[in-house]
Amino acid sequence: MKNRRLFWQIVDQIEEQIDAGAYPVGSRLPPERVLAETFSVSRPTIREAIIALEVRGRVEVKTSSGVYVLESGKDQKDGPSISAFELTQARALVEGEAAALAASIITDEELERLQQTLLQMDSGNNPEQADKEFHNIISSATRNNALQLTIAGLWAQRESNKDIQAAYKGVCSQSDAERLREHTSIYQALKNRDSQGARSAMHAHFNRLINSLFEASEAKALEEVRRKTSQTRDLYSLNHLVKS
Template sequence: MKNRRLFWNIVAKIEELIDSGQYPPGSRLPPERELAENFAVSRPTIREAIIALEVLERVEVKTGSGVYVLEHTKPCSSLSISAFELTQARALVEGEAAALAATTITEEELVRLKQTLVEMGKGINPELADKEFHSIISSATRNNAILMAVNDLWKLRETSPLVKAAYKDVCSQSDEKRLAEHTSIYQALADRDSQAARAAMHHHFNRLINALFEANEKKALEEVRKQTSQTRDLYSLSHLVS
């Protein structure tokens, strides 16, 4: 375990040198012996670190030539995605998912879907019921790519601090509207009406994104009032004329 931690330390140190520009993309790393001496570790440890760097796509090992630094592209997960962008993406993806599911959903899935509406209505963990509702629809498409896309968007909603904060206030204040919108989606699916299912899903997300805009505007106004109040207190002449 100690050796494992050691070679990961070397990986981190080499990545730091690469990111600092000491070893730019296209350049060759020093030979294994030199790296071992520089980091005061064994050559097998350097080999393990190089293998790890190759797996991470930070370097390329060219037999007989050496180890070369690759151009590093940050993963998409590092992008900052707003609640507005996420909601728009969900509307586009889940609108089409609902349209497709209307032609493929089973009676059993409709029963499960209706149960989530019952749970939302009774306030039995409505957030979980909401997620299950959308998950059932994406599964009903019989398209694993759509299922993966919907799951990934939900994961982003649950893990992004910015998105979670934006959704928290909006969702907690609209349980009745959310239930009504989900009921409309369910009815369109039960009627096997693709156009109605798509429209109902779009209506749901349109209301949500408008609520996000309203919440954002309210927050901005509150911030302006706060700054104005602070400025007034700073420059007020009330103490001179009272």
Template sequence: MKNRRLFWRIVEQIEQAIEQGEYAVGSRLPPERELAEKFDVSRPTIREAIIALEVRERVEVKTGSGVYVVNQNSTDNVTQKINAFELTQARALVEGEIAALAANSITDEELAKLHHTLVMMEDKEYIEEADQMFHQIISQSTRNSALINVFDSLWALRSSSTAIVDDYNMVCSTDNRKTLAEHTAIYQALSKRDASQARNAMHEHFNRLINVLFDKLEAQALEEVRRKNNANRDLYSIDNIVKLRS
């Protein structure tokens, strides 16, 4: 995750404005258009930021009314209890079915856009953006607003806590060729309009991510044990005791 998403910077600025009292608890945020002008970004970027703020329980979106600042201390921060394993498993289940549904509704134009993200990944240019675009195009091709909203919320959870961000950073630092191969398999299944194959390819993609998470965390744990053992070895070594006495 080398390239930080633009919407995340907007999230930080709005949170800072809330902390400084510019947007008081209970007040309504300015309309999407005004926020886009204020922060000099597109309206879709503002929408992504609002989704992230809602996941972080800084705002509440009331349909037909607007976006309101909430008292973060008045509710349990559920997102802090979500870990990267739970998020990845949830994404696998939801996006597996999204891929299966998309196989029957995706257009040739959307397939072309999907292929473009593979080219972006192959060129190692904007890898994170290409990854998001890939999954987003598939969700949007379902034509199901509920599933699209679920996808957007799950994606926003990637940035909802420091622990999840750190864990996903570890995953993103691994060999990009495997991710590209998995995305290609999903793309090929969608191109053939094969719902079952698309679902399975998406599941295999997330299954590897979960295994990578386990491998990385295991390596971290082993390194911590090694560090403590080395410290204890120095502490209790006879050579060290002799040096202290001399």
């Protein structure tokens, strides 16, 4: 299994073509079917790539019209920025319901794949990639394209927003054991076909994550206060006037 999801490779290639002038600003990208044939990938992979490009502000999706190239560097639809806290809350709400829905229809093969991601996390072999694959399997198990696209969009936000990347990196890298335990609880609920249990386990997972984000934010703010206080003390200190 590759460390980098396939759709990110498509994102890179389309961005290279945009930058090279193959798709000028204001032009429309080829239809999803054509892009899938061009890059020899599935149409869902192209959809994920388009979502990521939209999050990056490279394209704009117009319903019933197509996907249009935006001016380079233009913020996504000039919309508001999203914090790590907002993203985590949204993920909890959406992925909690996805887990509840998946619990009643998930297949044995999907459960086996989930278990493999748990083994990968436990081995310490690229746990971040295993984490994303775990959530992606549950998303696919819903059999709901709207939910799958929504979850893919939230993941794209996480992977393209530098502030969110930094916030998650500091938290996730320090909680591998807790993350494994939480994912195992979600897996057991899904295996037991327990919708409420799957929802609750997913909520508990994100609740711990968002609390960890708050703790990290508070620690960072406290360190900044200490730094500024130290600078002020040095500026106004009379120690150099006081003889020992």
